[in-house]
Amino acid sequence: MIDAREAITRIHREEWGRVVASLTRRFGDLDIAEEGAAEAFAIAVERWPADGVPPNPGAWLTTTANRKAIDRIRREAKRHEKHEEARMLYHEESPEPLGAIDDDRLRLIFACCHPALGQEARVALTLRMVGGLTVPEIARAFLVQESTMGQRITRAKAKVKAARIPFRMPSAEDLPVRVSGVLAVLFLVFNEGYLATGRDTDPVRHELTAEAIRLTRLIRALIPDDGEVDGLLALMLLTEARRTARVSASGELVTLDEQDRGAWDRALIAEGHQLVRERLAAGVAPGRYQILAAINAVHTSARNVRDTDWSQIVALYDQLIRLDPSPIVALNRAIAVGEIDGPEVALATIDGLGDRLAGYHAYHAARADLLRRLGRGEEARRAYDEAIALAGNTGEIAYLTRRRGQLQ
Amino acid sequence: MHYLVSVIDEKTGSATSAEMAAIDTYNDGLKAEGYWVFAGGLAAPSAATVVDGRPDEPLFTDGPFIESKEYLAGFWVMEAPDLDVALKLAADGSKACNRRVEVRPFLGVAP
Numbered sequence: 001m002i003d004a005r006e007a008i009t010r011i012h013r014e015e016w017g018r019v020v021a022s023l024t025r026r027f028g029d030l031d032i033a034e035e036g037a038a039e040a041f042a043i044a045v046e047r048w049p050a051d052g053v054p055p056n057p058g059a060w061l062t063t064t065a066n067r068k069a070i071d072r073i074r075r076e077a078k079r080h081e082k083h084e085e086a087r088m089l090y091h092e093e094s095p096e097p098l099g100a101i102d103d104d105r106l107r108l109i110f111a112c113c114h115p116a117l118g119q120e121a122r123v124a125l126t127l128r129m130v131g132g133l134t135v136p137e138i139a140r141a142f143l144v145q146e147s148t149m150g151q152r153i154t155r156a157k158a159k160v161k162a163a164r165i166p167f168r169m170p171s172a173e174d175l176p177v178r179v180s181g182v183l184a185v186l187f188l189v190f191n192e193g194y195l196a197t198g199r200d201t202d203p204v205r206h207e208l209t210a211e212a213i214r215l216t217r218l219i220r221a222l223i224p225d226d227g228e229v230d231g232l233l234a235l236m237l238l239t240e241a242r243r244t245a246r247v248s249a250s251g252e253l254v255t256l257d258e259q260d261r262g263a264w265d266r267a268l269i270a271e272g273h274q275l276v277r278e279r280l281a282a283g284v285a286p287g288r289y290q291i292l293a294a295i296n297a298v299h300t301s302a303r304n305v306r307d308t309d310w311s312q313i314v315a316l317y318d319q320l321i322r323l324d325p326s327p328i329v330a331l332n333r334a335i336a337v338g339e340i341d342g343p344e345v346a347l348a349t350i351d352g353l354g355d356r357l358a359g360y361h362a363y364h365a366a367r368a369d370l371l372r373r374l375g376r377g378e379e380a381r382r383a384y385d386e387a388i389a390l391a392g393n394t395g396e397i398a399y400l401t402r403r404r405g406q407l408q
Numbered sequence: 409m410h411y412l413v414s415v416i417d418e419k420t421g422s423a424t425s426a427e428m429a430a431i432d433t434y435n436d437g438l439k440a441e442g443y444w445v446f447a448g449g450l451a452a453p454s455a456a457t458v459v460d461g462r463p464d465e466p467l468f469t470d471g472p473f474i475e476s477k478e479y480l481a482g483f484w485v486m487e488a489p490d491l492d493v494a495l496k497l498a499a500d501g502s503k504a505c506n507r508r509v510e511v512r513p514f515l516g517v518a519p
Binding site for chain 2: 114164
């Protein structure tokens with residue numbers, strides 16, 4: 001009984017996206033695909049504990065979902081007297097070509113992350129259609145009402161249908177831009193998990209980081225030769241490896257220099273390092289995610305903060321700034337420079353970013369830390385105040401508050 | 409599948425001769441590729457009249473039904489297989505007329 005439940009949970013994770021993708025191709029409608037898949041899983045939950053898990057659960061689910069979808073189309077065809085349309089949809093299917101199922105999942109991902117959809121809609125639709133998270137789960141993850149999230153997903157599905165967002169691979173010419181759009185969605189999901197926002201939220205939301213990694217692995221299996229896909233996966237793995245060390249028992253965020261490096265996940269680090277090495281060996285100019293992964297590889301190679309190869313990190317930030325000359329990259333570079341040239345040098349650079357980063361909590365947190373190290377207590381206190389007011393992560397707020405309390 | 413591609417502008421009849429030439433070339437391309445349905449430029453919104461024919465006596469009101477700084481200055485109706493194609497055509501159209509455009513799908517078109 002319990003085994004069947006566990007099996008269903010696992011199979012749901014593995015098969016949901018496949019079933020939705022396969023139905024979307026066949027029926028050309030996300031709504032029908034989603035509902036058919038949901039009904040099939042509901043029947044599995046009902047029957048499998050008693051009947052046992054079928055030998056090929058994926059095929060069973062796809063067949064059941066297909067049947068449910070056809071039932072619905074017939075029902076609606078009767079109701080709306082749209083016999084012709086429904087028949088056309090139903091008879092249009094051709095035998096499934098070999099290996100087409102994985103391609104379908106990729107098509108589904110590209111449809112969900114289409115540039116004509118807003119960023120929030122892309123995230124929600126991807127987590128629902130590809131990841132199989134329920135609407136309440138996604139609503140909780142992004143701290144919005146269930147009804148709001150439900151509407152967001154419904155609207156997105158309606159736009160896909162009305163505007164005819166295609167269920168097919170982007171053209172070769174569009175592919176790099178479209179892949180980077182997908183990666184942006186996954187990175188957003190990961191970051192929301194890694195530095196969760198919301199005053200009543202856990203500082204780290206493992207379910208979101210895990211889901212982002214799982215979907216990035218899937219993308220990597222489907223698009224094996226993209227350096228930025230590898231880079232993003234490596235970046236996520238090397239970040240996730242530090243997850244348990246990153247929050248103290250009291251729920252406070254632990255900064256990199258104070259983390260117990262023995263608690264880092266060696267297997268994730270090894271996998272991340274391997275990916276970074278492969279990208280270096282490829283000899284292709286790295287993109288943003290590969291550089292960020294390399295920076296994290298340097299951090300996770302060091303036994304302690306003093307042992308860190310800061311000049312290597314500054315060099316990588318120099319490379320990153322050429323691709324992404326944003327003030328946030330400049331801020332992180334300045335912090336790294338501070339580890340070599342001292343807090344005074346770092347502070348001078350960071351102060352120059354003030355007009356553009358005044359609303360960014362990490363800018364004030366970085367200033368506060370540098371001012372503290374320079375013994376400028378009053379200024380540090382004001383910077384901590386600003387950082388605490390702007391920070392959205394409970395663990396970070398706890399950390400900053402303690403630091404502020406320690407000032408002379 | 410039909411798409412309405414609206415040209416967003418703050419002025420009317422403001423296209424330069426170079427823009428007009430680019431639009432002509434673009435239109436020829438649409439026709440040659442089979443995407444063309446219809447296109448046109450519109451007079452200023454101040455030339456519009458709102459009509460309510462539901463009462464016994466039709467009601468005429470001077471001006472557009474919505475006042476805004478930016479308005480619909482012209483449009484294309486195109487036929488494209490999906491949004492990816494429509495967006496690409498619209499991007500080229502935007503470049504040709506040197507204005508932003510909005511792409512909106514038709515729910516359907518009358519036979």
